[in-house]
Amino acid sequence: MKPNILVLYYSQTGQLRQILDSILSGILDKVEVSYGVIEPVKPFPFPWKALNFFDAMPETVEHLPVNIKPLSQDIINKDYDLVILGYQPWFLNPSQPTTAFLQSEFVKVLNDKPVITVVGCRNMWLHAQEKVKEYLCAANAHLVGNVVLTDTNPNLVSLLTVIRWSFKGQKAASGWLPTAGVQDQDIADAERFGHIIYKHLNENNLIDLHRELLMQRGVVLKPGLVILEQRGIKNFRFWAKYIRAKGGPGDPNRAKRVLLFKNLLLTAIFILSPLSFLTAKIKQLIMYNSLVKDVDYFKHLQFEKGKL
Numbered sequence: 001m002k003p004n005i006l007v008l009y010y011s012q013t014g015q016l017r018q019i020l021d022s023i024l025s026g027i028l029d030k031v032e033v034s035y036g037v038i039e040p041v042k043p044f045p046f047p048w049k050a051l052n053f054f055d056a057m058p059e060t061v062e063h064l065p066v067n068i069k070p071l072s073q074d075i076i077n078k079d080y081d082l083v084i085l086g087y088q089p090w091f092l093n094p095s096q097p098t099t100a101f102l103q104s105e106f107v108k109v110l111n112d113k114p115v116i117t118v119v120g121c122r123n124m125w126l127h128a129q130e131k132v133k134e135y136l137c138a139a140n141a142h143l144v145g146n147v148v149l150t151d152t153n154p155n156l157v158s159l160l161t162v163i164r165w166s167f168k169g170q171k172a173a174s175g176w177l178p179t180a181g182v183q184d185q186d187i188a189d190a191e192r193f194g195h196i197i198y199k200h201l202n203e204n205n206l207i208d209l210h211r212e213l214l215m216q217r218g219v220v221l222k223p224g225l226v227i228l229e230q231r232g233i234k235n236f237r238f239w240a241k242y243i244r245a246k247g248g249p250g251d252p253n254r255a256k257r258v259l260l261f262k263n264l265l266l267t268a269i270f271i272l273s274p275l276s277f278l279t280a281k282i283k284q285l286i287m288y289n290s291l292v293k294d295v296d297y298f299k300h301l302q303f304e305k306g307k308l
């Protein structure tokens with residue numbers, strides 16, 4: 001009998017689906033794959049209008065997501081040997097459709113199942129993964145692996161290209177800026193993870209899976225990211241509360257606060273970024289030992305509430 005794999009995911013531009021397809025591409029003849037596509041009832045617009053994009057922050061951060069379409073009973077009621085949950089962070093949290101799924105009744109499909117998370121993002125995913133771990137614990141799922149694909153260009157370059165991609169819909173390189181998103185070669189090379197997953201499924205040894213994924217650079221993590229996410233998530237929590245005090249998603253009463261948030265965030269990123277990079281580097285030197293421990297924690301699968 002071939003192992004039965006359920007792949008659950010949401011993808012706005014198709015990038016995450018490409019990553020998942022690449023991972024599975026070399027083992028499709030050895031496994032049965034079912035897909036459960038997570039879809040918002042009202043799709044998020046793409047390309048985004050800037051106001052809509054930043055207006056999505058408060059509910060993403062406070063885990064008050066949009067409604068999603070029901071997953072089919074055929075998908076939910078089958079028994080699986082493994083579930084692959086693909087998701088992307090939005091504002092340092094799981095994207096709204098992902099959170100909606102994790103809060104829904106359909107999450108029962110994860111009960112007592114081994115789960116691998118696959119993240120496709122710009123480069124900030126730690127806090128989102130902590131939240132996903134928390135939901136997986138609540139669903140009695142067993143996290144057995146994590147694979148993270150990021151845009152490996154320098155931080156400011158990936159920010160400029162993700163802005164061009166999100167607001168103009170242009171992924172392709174232009175001027176001196178490269179193609180946006182996870183590099184094509186990295187997506188193609190993700191095929192190696194599928195072979196590792198199959199080997200461990202076949203040997204009924206998922207306990208050792210993540211160790212081998214890590215050996216194959218399944219998760220690459222720079223210590224500076226821990227500091228940047230700690231700072232970012234504190235600010236997002238404050239702004240989410242401040243904006244929501246004026247109304248719900250799209251409420252014109254909160255538009256001024258959303259614009260203020262947008263302007264301050266962009267200023268912080270592009271103007272204050274060299275300064276905050278420097279202070280993060282100093283902090284990194286001072287806190288080196290505890291950061292090494294944190295990096296080790298975030299590369300692995302265990303969950304300690306409140307780590308970020």
Ligand SMILES: Cc1cc2nc3c(=O)[nH]c(=O)nc-3n(C[C@H](O)[C@H](O)[C@H](O)COP(=O)(O)O)c2cc1C
Nearest residue numbers: 011012013015016088089090091092121122123124
């Ligand atoms: C509203 C929004 C917020 C995002 N926030 C983050 C983030 O906090 N960290 C990050 O690494 N990428 C972030 N991204 C990039 C996404 O994680 C993802 O890489 C991109 O949207 C493409 O994913 P797709 O498969 O849904 O098309 C954000 C994208 C959107 C649309």
